[in-house]
Amino acid sequence: MKKMKRIISIIMTACLFVTWSCTDLDETIYREIIAENYYQNEDEIRAAMMRPFVQNTQSISGFLKNVWILQELSADIVCFPQKGPHGYDGGDWIRFHRREYTTDERRCYNSWDQLYAGIGYVNSLLADFEKLDFAALGVTSFTKEQSVAELRSLRAYFYWILLDLFGNVPITTTITENSPASKPRSEVFAFVEQELTESIPYLSEDVVKSQGRISKWGAYAILAYLYLNAEVYTGTPQLTKCIAACDAINASGKFSIDTEWYTPFCKANETASRENIFTAACDPIYAPDNTWFQRFGHYSHQGGFGFKYATWNSTVTTPGFYSKFDPTDKRGYVGHLYGPQYKVNKYNPDHSFDFDKSKPLLGTEEFKGFPLIMAEREVILKAVTDGPGIKVESVSHPEFTEEDLAPVFTFIETDPTLIATLQNLISINGGVEYEFKLSEDYLGERNMDRGAENIGARSVKYEIDFDATTAGLTNDWVIFRLSRINFIKAEALMRQNGNVATDEVCDLINAVKERSYDEGTFIPYTPATLTMDELLLEMGREFAYEGWRRVDLVRFDKFVKDYEWWDYTPNGKEYDNIFPIPHRRLNNNPNLTPNEANAHRSAT
Structure with missing residues (x-):
C-alpha cells in the first residue's frame, strides 16, 4: 500500500508540473501523443493505471463525496442540519434529507460527471493498452490481461453506482462516441455483470499487492452486492449467484473478521486489518480525501x-x-462522542478517549460559554442561588443523570462568568431559581433548517491521528469488508427462506456483532429474534456512514415508505427510489432518456 500511495504522489506531483511546461519556449510541441511512444516502461504503465483509481479516491468513493452524499444524506443515519447561521449551503442538505430535491441538484450532476470521468479515464487507458506489448516494455510484475481486467472491473464499479443512482444510463466503452444513448437499467446490470465475470479470472489473488486497486476478491464483493440488489434493478432475484460470490471470497482464505470492531478503520488499516477487501487509498498529502473528524467535530x-x-x-x-445502539455496544458509546464534551488527555489503544473531566469543552454559538453537551433531547438544568454563588440543583434528561453531568455542575458552579450570568437570570426570574437548556428538543420538531450547535452524536469511527497536521487522514476508505460479505450472504439466505432466519444466518451476523460488546453483555441472535427489520437495523449499526445506506433501505422497501426518521416522513412515492437524471445533462445530450424521477421533479 505504501508503494501504491507513492504512485499516487507521483501522479499528483506530475500534474503540478503540467502548467510549468508552458514557460519553456524552446520545447518541441507535438500535435498528439502516440501511446506506443508515451509508455516506456513498467513504472509508467503502473502510474497510468492508477489515474482512474485516483479519480475513485478523490471524487467517488469516500466521505462526503458527491456519491456518498446521495447514498447517506438522503437516508436515516447521518445528516447535515443548518445550525444557526452555519451550514445552509443553498439548502442542499435539507432537500436531500427531506426528499425535496430537484432535477438540477449539483450533487447529482457532480456524481454523474465524476463517474463518467472515471469511465472516460478507463476507456482511454484500455484503448492505449490495446496497442502496447507489455513484454517488450519489460513489464514483469503484472500481465496485460490483469491490467485490462482491473480497469474493466473498476469501470463496472462506476457503472454499478450509476445504475443504482439513476436507473437507465448510457453505456460507452470508447473515447470516440458522442452523445451515447440511455440503456435500460436491466441492460446496464447485464453489462456490469459481464464485465466483472469476464475479468475475475485474470485479476490478482494477492491481497497485499492489490490494495487500493481491485483484486479478484474485490470484484467478487462488487458482484455479490450487485446480485443482492438484482431484484431492485431488474425485477428478478439472483440470490443463488449472490451466495456463490460470497462463498468464493470466503473460500479464498484471504480474509477474516478482525478481533476488534475498529480495526478496519484504524490509521494503518491497509496492513492492520484482515477484514478489508476493497479500499480507496488515502494519504494526508497526496490524497487527503478522508476528512472524517473535520466534518463531525464541533x-x-x-x-x-x-x-x-x-x-x-x-x-x-x-x-x-x-x-x-445498546448501551454496552462499543460501536455506539466508543464509536461516537455523545453527552458532555471534555478536553482529551490521550487516545487509548482500544479506540476510546481518556478525558480530563475538569476541563469541559464550551459552546461557541447559542450555548457560548456553557459546557458543550452533545444530545438528541433537551437537557434542562435548574440553578438556584447559593449565597454569593450558584448551585445546580437538578437535571432533566432521559439519558443523562446528575452523576453523568457532575463535572458540568462543578464547572457552572465555579466559573465566574457563568455565576454572574445565572445570578442575573435568577434575579430576572423572581430571585428564586432558573431552568436553562443546554440543548434543544430535536426529536419532537422538524429541525433540519434550524438545528443547534450541539445537535446529535458525532462519529469517531475512523481512528483519529492526533499528530496530523492536516485534516486528511491516512486511513484508507473502506468500500467492502468481510463483515459486509457476511451480511450479504445472511440476507440472501433469509430471503431464500421466506425472510426467516436460520441458524446459519444467525451465525454469520453474530460472528460480526459479538466483538462490539462488553464482555458478558452480548446476546446472540436466534432465528426468533433476527427478523428482517432487525437485520436492517443491525446493518445500520455495523455499516453506519460507510456509503451505502440508501441502497439497503431501497432493497428493504423502506426508503420511501413504512420507515420514518427525524425530519422525514415517508411519501410513498416509488419514483424517489432513484435520483432524477440531471436536467442540464439531458439538455446537453439529446439521446438521454429521462427516468421516472424526472417526470415528477422540477428543475427548480
Whole structure:
C-alpha cells in the first residue's frame, strides 16, 4: 500500500508540473501523443493505471463525496442540519434529507460527471493498452490481461453506482462516441455483470499487492452486492449467484473478521486489518480525501483535542439513530462522542478517549460559554442561588443523570462568568431559581433548517491521528469488508427462506456483532429474534456512514415508505427510489432518456 500511495504522489506531483511546461519556449510541441511512444516502461504503465483509481479516491468513493452524499444524506443515519447561521449551503442538505430535491441538484450532476470521468479515464487507458506489448516494455510484475481486467472491473464499479443512482444510463466503452444513448437499467446490470465475470479470472489473488486497486476478491464483493440488489434493478432475484460470490471470497482464505470492531478503520488499516477487501487509498498529502473528524467535530473539538486543523461542525448522527445502539455496544458509546464534551488527555489503544473531566469543552454559538453537551433531547438544568454563588440543583434528561453531568455542575458552579450570568437570570426570574437548556428538543420538531450547535452524536469511527497536521487522514476508505460479505450472504439466505432466519444466518451476523460488546453483555441472535427489520437495523449499526445506506433501505422497501426518521416522513412515492437524471445533462445530450424521477421533479 505504501508503494501504491507513492504512485499516487507521483501522479499528483506530475500534474503540478503540467502548467510549468508552458514557460519553456524552446520545447518541441507535438500535435498528439502516440501511446506506443508515451509508455516506456513498467513504472509508467503502473502510474497510468492508477489515474482512474485516483479519480475513485478523490471524487467517488469516500466521505462526503458527491456519491456518498446521495447514498447517506438522503437516508436515516447521518445528516447535515443548518445550525444557526452555519451550514445552509443553498439548502442542499435539507432537500436531500427531506426528499425535496430537484432535477438540477449539483450533487447529482457532480456524481454523474465524476463517474463518467472515471469511465472516460478507463476507456482511454484500455484503448492505449490495446496497442502496447507489455513484454517488450519489460513489464514483469503484472500481465496485460490483469491490467485490462482491473480497469474493466473498476469501470463496472462506476457503472454499478450509476445504475443504482439513476436507473437507465448510457453505456460507452470508447473515447470516440458522442452523445451515447440511455440503456435500460436491466441492460446496464447485464453489462456490469459481464464485465466483472469476464475479468475475475485474470485479476490478482494477492491481497497485499492489490490494495487500493481491485483484486479478484474485490470484484467478487462488487458482484455479490450487485446480485443482492438484482431484484431492485431488474425485477428478478439472483440470490443463488449472490451466495456463490460470497462463498468464493470466503473460500479464498484471504480474509477474516478482525478481533476488534475498529480495526478496519484504524490509521494503518491497509496492513492492520484482515477484514478489508476493497479500499480507496488515502494519504494526508497526496490524497487527503478522508476528512472524517473535520466534518463531525464541533468547533471546540479543535482546541480540546489539540488538532492543528479546524473542525467544521457539519455532519452529525441523525437524531434518533444513536439511541438504537445498546448501551454496552462499543460501536455506539466508543464509536461516537455523545453527552458532555471534555478536553482529551490521550487516545487509548482500544479506540476510546481518556478525558480530563475538569476541563469541559464550551459552546461557541447559542450555548457560548456553557459546557458543550452533545444530545438528541433537551437537557434542562435548574440553578438556584447559593449565597454569593450558584448551585445546580437538578437535571432533566432521559439519558443523562446528575452523576453523568457532575463535572458540568462543578464547572457552572465555579466559573465566574457563568455565576454572574445565572445570578442575573435568577434575579430576572423572581430571585428564586432558573431552568436553562443546554440543548434543544430535536426529536419532537422538524429541525433540519434550524438545528443547534450541539445537535446529535458525532462519529469517531475512523481512528483519529492526533499528530496530523492536516485534516486528511491516512486511513484508507473502506468500500467492502468481510463483515459486509457476511451480511450479504445472511440476507440472501433469509430471503431464500421466506425472510426467516436460520441458524446459519444467525451465525454469520453474530460472528460480526459479538466483538462490539462488553464482555458478558452480548446476546446472540436466534432465528426468533433476527427478523428482517432487525437485520436492517443491525446493518445500520455495523455499516453506519460507510456509503451505502440508501441502497439497503431501497432493497428493504423502506426508503420511501413504512420507515420514518427525524425530519422525514415517508411519501410513498416509488419514483424517489432513484435520483432524477440531471436536467442540464439531458439538455446537453439529446439521446438521454429521462427516468421516472424526472417526470415528477422540477428543475427548480
